[in-house]
Amino acid sequence: MLDNRILEQLFRRNYSEMIHLARVLLGDDGEAEDVVQDIFLRVADSDIMPKNDSYLLTAVRNACLSKIRQMQLHEKVKHLLPIEAETDLQPVDKQQGRHDDITAFVDEQMKEPHCSIFHLRFDEDLTISEIAHRLGLNPNTTYKYLAQSIQQIRNHFKR
Amino acid sequence: METINDNIRQLLEMLDNPEAYTEQEIQNIINRDEDTRETYRLMVEAKRSSRQHQADKPIDVNAAWQKFNQMNTPKKHHLGWMKIPCRASRVAASFIAVLLVSGIAFAAIHIVRSVVGGDLKSPTQESQISISHHPNVPTDTQTADTIATSQPVIYDNIPLEKMLPEIATHYDAKVTFVKDDARQLRFRFVWNPQKGIDQVVSDLNQFERLTVTLSDNQIIVE
Numbered sequence: 001m002l003d004n005r006i007l008e009q010l011f012r013r014n015y016s017e018m019i020h021l022a023r024v025l026l027g028d029d030g031e032a033e034d035v036v037q038d039i040f041l042r043v044a045d046s047d048i049m050p051k052n053d054s055y056l057l058t059a060v061r062n063a064c065l066s067k068i069r070q071m072q073l074h075e076k077v078k079h080l081l082p083i084e085a086e087t088d089l090q091p092v093d094k095q096q097g098r099h100d101d102i103t104a105f106v107d108e109q110m111k112e113p114h115c116s117i118f119h120l121r122f123d124e125d126l127t128i129s130e131i132a133h134r135l136g137l138n139p140n141t142t143y144k145y146l147a148q149s150i151q152q153i154r155n156h157f158k159r
Numbered sequence: 160m161e162t163i164n165d166n167i168r169q170l171l172e173m174l175d176n177p178e179a180y181t182e183q184e185i186q187n188i189i190n191r192d193e194d195t196r197e198t199y200r201l202m203v204e205a206k207r208s209s210r211q212h213q214a215d216k217p218i219d220v221n222a223a224w225q226k227f228n229q230m231n232t233p234k235k236h237h238l239g240w241m242k243i244p245c246r247a248s249r250v251a252a253s254f255i256a257v258l259l260v261s262g263i264a265f266a267a268i269h270i271v272r273s274v275v276g277g278d279l280k281s282p283t284q285e286s287q288i289s290i291s292h293h294p295n296v297p298t299d300t301q302t303a304d305t306i307a308t309s310q311p312v313i314y315d316n317i318p319l320e321k322m323l324p325e326i327a328t329h330y331d332a333k334v335t336f337v338k339d340d341a342r343q344l345r346f347r348f349v350w351n352p353q354k355g356i357d358q359v360v361s362d363l364n365q366f367e368r369l370t371v372t373l374s375d376n377q378i379i380v381e
Contacts, residue, residue: 007231008224011220011223011224011227012220012224015218015220015223015224016218016220019218019223020211020218023210024207024210024211025207027206027210033223037226037227037230040227040231041227041230041231044231073182073185073186074177074178074182074185077173077174077177077185077189078177078178079206080174080202080203080205080206081203082200082203083186083189083199096211098204098208099204099207099208099211099212100208100211102204102205102208103208103209103211103212106208118205119209122202122205122206122208122209123209123212123213127175127176128171128172128175129175143168143171143172144164146171147164147167147168147171147198150167150198150201150202150205153201153205154197154198154201
């Protein structure tokens with residue numbers, strides 16, 4: 001078993017980043033905590049130190065994807081999780097960079113009301129009718145704006 | 160273009176209320192064509208970037224470590240080399256402790272017998288005194304090499320409320336916790352039973368998070 005002091009150092013150095021990644025991928029704080037605790041339990045049981053800290057992030061990513069694969073379809077869709085196994089796995093830092101790019105694009109280049117609709121849909125999980133009500137728009141118009149927002153992101157990152 | 164919008168609109172409608180659809184209907188909607196599938200994939204990414212942006216809330220690493228340690232602690236009580244269940248390992252550890260104590264007592268009697276020769280009373284008393292000085296520490300808090308009396312006892316990640324009363328018993332002292340928070344503090348503390356209680360209190364005060372005083376043979380933790 002790994003020495004407890006070494007394990008504590010490893011835990012304290014990496015926990016925040018690991019839990020952050022698990023929350024992003026799973027969208028559930030409790031599940032994210034379970035994933036990270038399980039990884040450290042496995043590390044504690046082993047005599048071998050992880051090769052480097054990025055190994056732990058990759059372990060989190062893989063564990064989260066495995067958890068998602070086991071979920072029911074309704075649950076996946078409800079939390080906007082991938083419904084099929086992700087085969088083209090980029091390094092974790094590249095994926096995080098892309099997520100940052102999407103946020104930057106929405107905040108800096110997307111015009112209103114698209115930007116507000118995007119945030120209400122993805123940050124606050126409001127339905128189309130709730131967004132329409134909040135912004136005083138027609139639901140049909142709101143559908144159109146949300147579809148356009150997604151299309152804009154798609155076009156931007158296609159370049 | 161209109162077809163794409165219809166499919167995507169249906170996707171967005173479904174995502175607002177997936178419970179109203181069967182699994183097959185959901186699959187059909189998402190996989191209707193490449194554009195719809197790609198739109199769902201982009202929505203997954205959009206949701207992740209939203210979470211990444213929002214997940215910047217503070218994380219209490221200390222609390223997480225304490226929680227993890229509690230989960231991990233029972234494993235540390237295992238006698239690693241024996242690979243037997245926790246309860247069985249405790250029984251085994253107790254048994255080994257008894258054997259060791261008996262062995263020490265036997266050795267003490269045997270040595271004194273050899274030196275004094277024939278006088279059985281005083282060596283036996285000596286060995287009893289030696290045994291009575293053994294700290295009343297459960298075997299699961301001891302490492303194998305800390306069972307003998309004069310050896311230091313290592314408390315590794317044991318809550319203060321468990322560790323301190325055991326130490327205090329050795330000095331016939333009592334323990335008072337002024338604040339309940341301190342009860343669950345865990346340290347790696349090496350207690351040498353041969354040290355006086357003042358020295359032990361002084362050692363405990365080396366921990367930043369701990370203030371310990373001794374008053375009327377009472378260990379007070381603040």
